[in-house]
Amino acid sequence: MEGEIANLGQFIGAGLAAIGSGVAAMGVGNVAANFLAGALRNPSAAASQTATLFIGLAFAEALGIFSFLVALLLMFAV
Structure with a gap:
């Protein structure tokens, strides 16, 4: 019974850590959307901002990759 509760805790923790992957995807979309909005307002400055x-x-x-690794560590750590 105790081993099952420990496994349940591992999977719940891994699921919560995996939420970070979705949050990272929203962050990437936010960065790209703000760049596109700025580039459309001032096209001459867009070329100098691509590195940023x-x-x-x-x-x-x-951050998404780190949260994915934490989820894997929580699921498969003994």
Whole structure:
């Protein structure tokens, strides 16, 4: 019985950590949408801001990868 409760806790924790992947996807969409809105307002400045766009996308995606790794560690850690 105690082993089943521990497994249940692992899966609940992994599910909660996996929510971070969805939040990271929303963050990537938010970064891209704000860049697009800024580029449409001032097209001449868009070329100089693409490096900032890719840095923001990388940071947002890294958070999703970290939450995915935490979910895997919670599910398969003994």
